[in-house]
Amino acid sequence: MNAIEVRGLRxxxxxxxxxxGIDLTVERGEVFALLGPNGAGKTTTVEILEGHRDRDEGFVKVLGTDPGEAGRAWRARIGIVLQTATDAAELTVRETVRHFAGYYPRPRRVDDVIEVCGLAEKADARIRSLSGGQRRRVDVALGIVGDPELLFLDEPTTGFDPQARRQFWALVQTLAAEGTTIVLTTHYLDEAEALADRLAVIAGGRIVAEGTPATLGGRATAAATVSWTDADGHHEISTDDPAGVVARLAGQAVSGLKVHQPSLEDVYLDLIGATR
Structure with missing residues (x-):
């Protein structure tokens, strides 16, 4: 059984x-990233999958259940980390996680959750004393304390500095290695490339491309750009055989030789630009 199956969602x-009319499949155990500009339909789609918004049309199954008809037992199987979260500033990290653990029938051990989220040294610190990155880790702790099969992460590293982002990526990779299915929405293309097994780009309410980070939008087979400078000036060509071009230039007096393969960002911008 797939973790998520969507057909004709409107x-x-x-x-x-x-x-x-979105069609979408997320396999169990994979990290799936949903990319798209603001207003593209990402948030609406994810809220429908979480059971927080009704749909007008379409077939939707999440963990084998229609989220529009799901009850408490189903909700205990999913975890949600919202883009913004409220917290009990005067409670400690351990008190907060323990409180939320009481909402679930089979929660993970509180100290184990605190450990895996990298908060062991802050377990007895009040929430208000934590840095932004540490508070975000608390958000994740609350999202996974119920031991979810499926975890939704909405823009999880917005506002993080580079070091905090990399630490958070390591946490997501740990959760994925434990078998948690993760649906990630993000505006950071490097984040999607680092974490996602597969991803989809949504624009104008439609899926415009889907694949692995390496193959999305024909990226793996797209032409490369080779540029260099010689006595005749600057040159730049698009080619399917960049190695051959470099080999031909090897015996010549050239400088500034560069080979540029399309990045995920290049492909993404082309995809969303085509829908405007």
Whole structure:
């Protein structure tokens, strides 16, 4: 059974068609990233999958259940880390995690959750004393304390400094290695490339491309750009055989030789630009 199966999903707000016939499959145990510009339909799609928003049309199964009809037993099987979260500033980390653990029928051990989230040294610190990155780790602790099979992460590293982002990536990779299925929304293309097994780009309420980070939008077979400078000036060509071009230039007096393969960001911008 796949973790998520979606066919023909549609959602409309008045005259605005936010989601226009999305088909989507997320396999159990994978990290799946959903990319797209603001207003593309990402949030609406994820909220429908979480059971927080009704759909107008379409087939949706999450962990084998229609989220629009799911009860408490199903909700205990998923974890959600929202982009912004409120916290009990005067409680300690351990008190906060223990409190949320009481909402679930089979929670993980509180100290284990604190450890895996890298908060062991802050377990007895009050939430208000934590840095932004540490508070985000608390958000994740609350999202996984119920031992979810499926975890939704909404823009998890917005506002992080580079070191905090890399630490958070390591945490996500640890959760994935434990078998948790993860659905990630992010605006950071390097984050999607580092974490996702597969990803999809949504624009204008539709999925415009889907694949691995290496193959999305034909990236693996896209032409490379080779540029160099010689006595005749600057040159730049697009080629399917960059190695051959470099070999031909090897015996010549050239400088500034560069080979540029399309990055994930290049492909992403082309994909969303085509829908505007």
């Amino acid at each position: 959602k409309r707000y008045g005259d605005t068609h936010a989601v226009q």
